[in-house]
Amino acid sequence: MNSAEETQLADDLRHIVQTGAPAPDLDDVERRGLREQRRAVALRSLAAVGVVGIATAGSLIAFRHPGAAGAAPVAVAPTKTASGQPTSTTESQLDNVAYVRQQVGAAHDPANSVVEMKQSAIDASNPAQTVWTDPATVNEMLSWVSAGGKVTTWQHQYLDSQRVVNLDDTEVDYGPRTWSYRTEKFSEPWSGPAPTTPVNGITYIPATEAKNMLAQGNVTIVGHPVADGHRTVELSISLGKQGKAETMYLYVDSQTFQVVRLVRVFAPDSAHPASATSDYIWVRRTPALTRLINHPQIPAGFTQVPAAS
Amino acid sequence: MTGRSEEFRAFALDRSLRLHQSAYLLCGDWHLAHDLVQDTLVKVYRHWSRVTRADSPDAYVRRILINEARDRWRRRDKAVPVADVGAAPTVPAVPDAADDIARRDRLLRALVELPHQQRATVVLRYLEGLSQVETAQVLGCSEGTVKSQSSRALATLRKYLDRTESRS
Numbered sequence: 341m342n343s344a345e346e347t348q349l350a351d352d353l354r355h356i357v358q359t360g361a362p363a364p365d366l367d368d369v370e371r372r373g374l375r376e377q378r379r380a381v382a383l384r385s386l387a388a389v390g391v392v393g394i395a396t397a398g399s400l401i402a403f404r405h406p407g408a409a410g411a412a413p414v415a416v417a418p419t420k421t422a423s424g425q426p427t428s429t430t431e432s433q434l435d436n437v438a439y440v441r442q443q444v445g446a447a448h449d450p451a452n453s454v455v456e457m458k459q460s461a462i463d464a465s466n467p468a469q470t471v472w473t474d475p476a477t478v479n480e481m482l483s484w485v486s487a488g489g490k491v492t493t494w495q496h497q498y499l500d501s502q503r504v505v506n507l508d509d510t511e512v513d514y515g516p517r518t519w520s521y522r523t524e525k526f527s528e529p530w531s532g533p534a535p536t537t538p539v540n541g542i543t544y545i546p547a548t549e550a551k552n553m554l555a556q557g558n559v560t561i562v563g564h565p566v567a568d569g570h571r572t573v574e575l576s577i578s579l580g581k582q583g584k585a586e587t588m589y590l591y592v593d594s595q596t597f598q599v600v601r602l603v604r605v606f607a608p609d610s611a612h613p614a615s616a617t618s619d620y621i622w623v624r625r626t627p628a629l630t631r632l633i634n635h636p637q638i639p640a641g642f643t644q645v646p647a648a649s
Numbered sequence: 650m651t652g653r654s655e656e657f658r659a660f661a662l663d664r665s666l667r668l669h670q671s672a673y674l675l676c677g678d679w680h681l682a683h684d685l686v687q688d689t690l691v692k693v694y695r696h697w698s699r700v701t702r703a704d705s706p707d708a709y710v711r712r713i714l715i716n717e718a719r720d721r722w723r724r725r726d727k728a729v730p731v732a733d734v735g736a737a738p739t740v741p742a743v744p745d746a747a748d749d750i751a752r753r754d755r756l757l758r759a760l761v762e763l764p765h766q767q768r769a770t771v772v773l774r775y776l777e778g779l780s781q782v783e784t785a786q787v788l789g790c791s792e793g794t795v796k797s798q799s800s801r802a803l804a805t806l807r808k809y810l811d812r813t814e815s816r817s
Contacts (some may be wrong), residue, residue, distance in 0.1 A: 350775040359669035373694035569683040
């Protein structure tokens with residue numbers, strides 16, 4: 341490497357990857373590695389005796405679903421629920437909708453944490469974005485890339501003395517180096533307990549919301565893929581023709597039963613992609629993270645402009 | 650824990666950060682990158698004896714990672730987010746960082762748009778700092794191919810680089 345542009349490129353690449361990476365889940369790696377080795381050995385054995393065909397398919401199904409006839413349930417490592425009580429979930433239980441539904445209902449959000457959601461584009465007005473939510477305040481910080489550059493918005497929600505929902509919106513646009521602020525109020529006072537999720541829509545899924553989602557539609561277990569580094573239970577929820585999404589796929593961690601991923605499959609519509617994926621990560625609260633989400637940060641030298649209507 | 654397990658774990662933990670960084674530049678998304686690294690390590694674990702016998706275990710593992718990234722890219726039909734804007738918590742919103750953040754966003758977007766082999770070449774040459782010979786070994790191609798792939802990738806990324814230079 342010798343040219344200035346190559347040096348600049350190398351420097352920028354190093355900056356881009358500066359964010360700390362999570363540690364690999366080596367228990368999962370070893371478990372999967374051993375399972376795949378056993379599967380490969382079984383397939384080779386079957387091929388050797390010339391019974392590849394139906395038998396192979398049967399073998400694969402048995403490996404994929406150890407709870408199937410002829411295969412004993414395999415216990416996975418004992419885990420702890422959110423309440424701290426150790427449980428021992430078997431593979432066959434993870435194929436049982438009622439059991440998974442019950443575990444999701446019993447799960448709690450991680451204490452003292454904030455949640456990061458990364459969502460793929462839904463339509464022209466909903467580009468791919470990252471949303472940080474502080475469940476304690478229901479305030480959010482959203483970040484996305486527009487044609488002009490990075491945009492960050494802080495959306496703060498609170499009840500005033502008349503219990504009317506107020507929404508403050510501060511937007512910083514790094515392209516033209518501008519910022520704007522606007523606030524709006526609901527016309528009627530909020531009835532019942534204060535909202536525990538952003539009223540503008542679901543941007544994170546607290547445990548209670550996941551339970552509600554599984555209570556609607558027709559729920560089936562699709563499989564147990566690894567998503568976002570978690571071993572999960574993938575659930576399909578058919579919603580019929582309600583709203584934009586026809587089917588949702590909810591991925592819950594097979595040990596904590598917290599939501600890891602939500603995939604919404606849309607009805608055929610030129611305005612939408614076939615599906616949108618949201619990944620959720622709970623991150624331990626730090627003073628800096630709390631401040632970042634709950635306090636808009638307007639860089640020095642940026643110019644205030646009227647908020648877009 | 651078996652000897653193989655201990656050796657593998659030490660190796661995996663030692664290479665984890667570097668693998669995540671390369672995976673991120675290959676796919677443009679930290680979560681996908683984590684999945685990629687997990688899948689890569691599963692293969693490394695399965696073929697551990699082969700990895701340890703290789704002339705360069707690191708080159709062997711890099712090749713697995715790059716092949717995994719290529720396979721996923723094909724499977725997802727490029728439905729990969731073109732930019733990861735999740736760096737906000739680690740990048741303070743200070744004025745001096747704004748230009749850099751925007752430029753690197755553009756770079757990442759441009760990078761994930763490159764054909765797979767060009768992208769892999771950029772990652773190996775400019776992030777990993779491998780020589781042309783080493784890059785060719787990992788990619789299983791000739792040095793000449795590495796040169797031409799680098800050159801094409803740089804030409805494509807030059808729009809971004811030109812903007813950089815015009816601002817400085």
